[in-house]
Amino acid sequence: MHAQQKITIAAAANLKIALDSINTVFKIQNPTINSQVTYGASGKFFEQISNSAPFDLFFSADMDYPKKLEEKKLTASKIKMYATGKLVIWSKKTDPNKSRMNSLLNSDIRKIAIGNPVTAPYGEKAVESLKFYKIYDKLKSKLVFGENITQATQFITTGNADIGITALSLVLTPNMKKEGGKYYIIPTNSHSALEQGCVILKNAKGNPSALKFYNFISSKKAAAIFKYYGYDTQTK
Structure with missing residues (x-):
């Protein structure tokens, strides 16, 4: 029996269910x-x-x-784009498919949760979308920020x-499906691509x-799990 080698991975919150599943298969x-x-x-x-x-790998939401870590000479591999994420409007109180982006303007809505745009790329892209549809100024007083996208989802x-x-990946999880909310996928042309790099x-x-895990992320098995949770991948 070989001694187990430990590797530590820092990963963006949107990945929770997908990467847990991938890690199970990897193990x-x-x-x-x-x-x-x-x-x-x-x-x-x-x-x-x-x-x-002391992390060994970093899976970012962008x-x-x-790239900034690479500039600081803190990386030991090429940066690999492993998935592209999608944004959704999600609610338990209303069906956002009826009015799409305008569902956020409903007068009954007092608070709108998003990830913190300073630290969470999904929050940053949410703001881009709101500005694209010219509704950001009307809504900014109602915005509440989660430190990461998981916390923002918990607020809802x-x-x-x-x-x-x-993140679409979070609303497709079994726990979120049990919540019985409805979601609308925000058109991707309204924000810069949610390309995620590791x-x-x-x-x-x-x-x-660490290299084995980095390579496994490009495997067909990993790609199938990413796709199941709503991501696009480059692996065919």
């Missing part, structure tokens, strides 16, 4: 590797990694944070917000286990 195929994932806001992880947090499920903009970090330079 079955690689029983000697103990891959542990921590989820949070990409911007927060960028700060932590910049301050020497390409920018990995708990009733602390009436409606919100979240990279091996300097901490794991020459670590074969």
Whole structure:
């Protein structure tokens, strides 16, 4: 029996269910590797990694944070775009498919949850969409920010917000389906693409286990799981 090699992965909150599923399959195929994932806001992880947090891999909700780490010479691989995410309007109180973006303008809505646009790329793209449809100024006083996209989604499920903009990957999870809410997929032409990048970090330079996980993300198995949770991937 070989000793288990541990690798630590920092991952954007939108990935929670998809990456947990991918990691389960990875561990079955690689029983000697103990891959542990921590989820949070990409911007927060960028700060932590910049301050020497000992992560081996970083899965961001965008390409920018990995590029910034590359500029700081804190990476040990090429940046790989592993998936493209989608934004949705989600609510338990109303069906956003009826009025689409205008459902956010409903006078009954007091609070709209989004990810913090400073630290969460999904929050940043939500603001881009609101500005694209010229409704941001009307709605900005109603916006409440989750530190990451998972927290923003919790605001809607708990009733602390009436409606919100979240990740399609999160509303497709079993727990969210049980909530009985309705979602509308926001047209992707209303915001810059939610291209998500991963990279091996300097901490794991020459670590074969980190490289295995990095390569596994491009596999057909991983791509199938990403697609199941609403992402687009480049793997055919």
